[in-house]
Amino acid sequence: MEQLNKFVERIETTLLKGVRLESENPYDPVVVKHTPTGWSCIGAGNYAAVFAYQGNEEWVVKIYAREQEGLKKEAKVYRKLGGHPAYSELIYQGEQYLVLKRLRGITLYEAVHKGIQIHESIIHDVNEALQYARERGLTPCDIHGKNVMMNEGKGYVVDISDFYKPGEDEKWNDLVKAYYKFYKPFFYKYSIPIPDFVLDAIRHSYRFYRKWRKKRKQVQLYKG
Numbered sequence: 001m002e003q004l005n006k007f008v009e010r011i012e013t014t015l016l017k018g019v020r021l022e023s024e025n026p027y028d029p030v031v032v033k034h035t036p037t038g039w040s041c042i043g044a045g046n047y048a049a050v051f052a053y054q055g056n057e058e059w060v061v062k063i064y065a066r067e068q069e070g071l072k073k074e075a076k077v078y079r080k081l082g083g084h085p086a087y088s089e090l091i092y093q094g095e096q097y098l099v100l101k102r103l104r105g106i107t108l109y110e111a112v113h114k115g116i117q118i119h120e121s122i123i124h125d126v127n128e129a130l131q132y133a134r135e136r137g138l139t140p141c142d143i144h145g146k147n148v149m150m151n152e153g154k155g156y157v158v159d160i161s162d163f164y165k166p167g168e169d170e171k172w173n174d175l176v177k178a179y180y181k182f183y184k185p186f187f188y189k190y191s192i193p194i195p196d197f198v199l200d201a202i203r204h205s206y207r208f209y210r211k212w213r214k215k216r217k218q219v220q221l222y223k224g
């Protein structure tokens with residue numbers, strides 16, 4: 001408890017006072033303009049940036065750049081999820097930030113970028129973790145390559161902030177399909193790294209593909 005109190009004090013007196021975040025577009029990651037000494041940014045999503053403190057290996061701080069409402073919902077989801085080895089845990093909820101258990105490893109996005117093999121066990125672990133969430137009354141959503149981490153052959157789900165929304169999306173299913181169709185037979189086999197600009201192009205094209213698919217479904221429904 002004392003350790004947590006000290007950590008919270010450090011967040012509020014150093015990190016929050018010095019950090020500068022910019023979020024221009026909800027479809028692109030938050031940009032960290034300045035990180036105070038002692039802290040390092042270990043990841044950024046479209047809503048938040050995540051920081052680690054040099055003297056603390058256990059916890060990370062997720063600061064929301066926009067939509068503080070999302071922070072409250074994420075905390076609620078963690079409470080509902082309880083403890084599971086494939087998820088992080090909520091340690092503390094601040095006004096603008098959450099303290100979470102630190103997950104180790106690299107994201108699937110980084111693995112593909114660096115040509116590091118993603119074993120099938122990762123896909124199985126995530127499938128199992130998502131099923132666990134469903135059994136707790138949650139709806140797994142927004143699970144993509146930057147929201148799944150792997151470490152020593154185990155898979156972890158990093159971001160559960162959208163699990164309260166009604167209705168699952170297709171992102172994880174699409175990723176699994178792409179894994180078996182393109183990744184496993186080719187990129188996995190030869191450990192080929194993929195440059196950032198290609199991954200970005202895939203990310204943008206996938207967004208358009210999802211929009212197109214959604215429209216097509218609506219038209220089909222309308223035609224009956």
Ligand SMILES: Nc1ncnc2c1ncn2[C@@H]1O[C@H](COP(=O)(O)OP(=O)(O)OP(=O)(O)O)[C@@H](O)[C@H]1O
Pocket residue numbers: 042043044045046047048049050060062088100101102103104107142146147158159160161
């Ligand atoms: N508990 C954690 N331990 C270690 N790294 C983490 C943790 N949580 C997040 N990260 C890192 O920070 C990055 C951004 O976090 P996260 O995906 O939760 O942000 P977000 O803005 O909610 O994302 P999204 O754009 O998917 O909504 C992750 O891709 C991961 O690299």
